[in-house]
Amino acid sequence: MGEVRILAIESSCDETAAAVVEDGRKVLSNIIYSQIDLHTIYGGVVPEIASRKHIEKINPVIEAALKEAGCKLSDLSAVAVTYGPGLVGPLLVGVAEAKAIAFATGLPLIGVHHIQGHICANYIEHPDLKPPYMCLVVSGGHTHLVRVADFGKYEVIGRTRDDAAGEAFDKVARAIGLGYPGGPKIDAAAKRGNADAIPFPKAKVDDSEYDFSFSGLKSAVLNFLNHAEMKGDTVNPDDLAASFQKAVVDVLTEHAVMAIRQFNVKDMALAGGVASNSALRASIADACDKEGVRFYCPSPVYCTDNAAMIGVAAYHEYTKGNFADYSLNAIPNLSL
Ligand code: KG4
Numbered sequence: 001m002g003e004v005r006i007l008a009i010e011s012s013c014d015e016t017a018a019a020v021v022e023d024g025r026k027v028l029s030n031i032i033y034s035q036i037d038l039h040t041i042y043g044g045v046v047p048e049i050a051s052r053k054h055i056e057k058i059n060p061v062i063e064a065a066l067k068e069a070g071c072k073l074s075d076l077s078a079v080a081v082t083y084g085p086g087l088v089g090p091l092l093v094g095v096a097e098a099k100a101i102a103f104a105t106g107l108p109l110i111g112v113h114h115i116q117g118h119i120c121a122n123y124i125e126h127p128d129l130k131p132p133y134m135c136l137v138v139s140g141g142h143t144h145l146v147r148v149a150d151f152g153k154y155e156v157i158g159r160t161r162d163d164a165a166g167e168a169f170d171k172v173a174r175a176i177g178l179g180y181p182g183g184p185k186i187d188a189a190a191k192r193g194n195a196d197a198i199p200f201p202k203a204k205v206d207d208s209e210y211d212f213s214f215s216g217l218k219s220a221v222l223n224f225l226n227h228a229e230m231k232g233d234t235v236n237p238d239d240l241a242a243s244f245q246k247a248v249v250d251v252l253t254e255h256a257v258m259a260i261r262q263f264n265v266k267d268m269a270l271a272g273g274v275a276s277n278s279a280l281r282a283s284i285a286d287a288c289d290k291e292g293v294r295f296y297c298p299s300p301v302y303c304t305d306n307a308a309m310i311g312v313a314a315y316h317e318y319t320k321g322n323f324a325d326y327s328l329n330a331i332p333n334l335s336l
């Protein structure tokens with residue numbers, strides 16, 4: 001039996017999740033209740049609906065996580081929870097729950113940064129991965145190029161100035177009628193399409209080498225669709241998906257390669273929901289190969305929101321004695 005067992009809770013967006021993680025790497029259970037079906041009809045996450053569903057699901061999800069891990073609350077070393085960034089209502093449900101468990105059991109409480117959780121997802125299946133390394137975090141809410149200097153020590157090198165990569169996927173998918181969430185649907189459509197069919201602009205930010213901007217690309221896609229409609233041209237949605245995806249993947253890969261060279265790292269990792277994207281994985285893996293750098297990426301289940309990654313991040317806070325008190329609060333715009 002391991003030394004440190006952490007019950008982790010994640011409710012920052014539309015997944016109600018709980019996990020038990022041992023010694024920062026071993027996932028004893030990982031329960032995810034996805035609310036996606038609930039939000040699909042609205043074309044995106046409705047915060048009020050998400051909050052209500054989290055309240056309904058959080059106890060059964062935690063019970064299932066404890067059961068699957070084969071442990072009781074008294075077998076745990078700590079309880080951890082995502083306290084930001086994310087949607088305030090959903091975050092509050094997890095934070096209140098974790099505080100209640102900590103208060104009732106006397107277990108130490110650990111507040112976890114959601115993005116740090118995404119990065120730490122890489123440790124679950126890659127025991128050899130250790131800082132320093134570069135990590136590209138791409139999700140529905142975030143696009144960050146991060147230098148992981150040490151466990152728990154992060155330096156943001158580049159970030160999006162406007163839309164997140166996943167947000168761009170979701171908006172473009174909606175524009176071509178693929179529905180929500182758009183990322184996996186664009187990924188699938190792109191496999192059937194020609195990525196060189198439509199030359200979309202590669203978004204550059206003038207005053208920063210590493211920052212990203214995806215709103216211009218999204219507008220270019222919408223303009224292209226409008227023009228085609230006005231002219232009565234038919235647009236092949238697979239070609240559009242493939243061309244858009246290529247524009248995103250190329251920019252992400254270029255910045256990652258620049259960072260690998262400038263910071264002379266030997267390891268590069270991906271994280272976040274968009275890290276499931278097959279073209280992005282292939283492109284970064286290929287670039288790493290050419291640069292002579294090892295490439296790491298979590299399995300899809302650890303890319304999208306989950307609590308196992310929160311349990312891993314919490315372990316590194318635990319070993320440093322970074323505990324929260326009962327004043328822990330949700331911070332929707334918590335920075336890295
Ligand atoms: O990490 P995540 O579950 O939630 C946030 O923290 O934001 O990421 C969700 C995002 C959504 O925008 C979804 O469309 C995107 O990840 N996504 C993908 C793929 N799978 C999920 N984007 C592109 N390709 C995919 N295969």
Ligand code: ZN
Pocket residue numbers: 114118139140272273304305
């Ligand atoms: Zn996330």
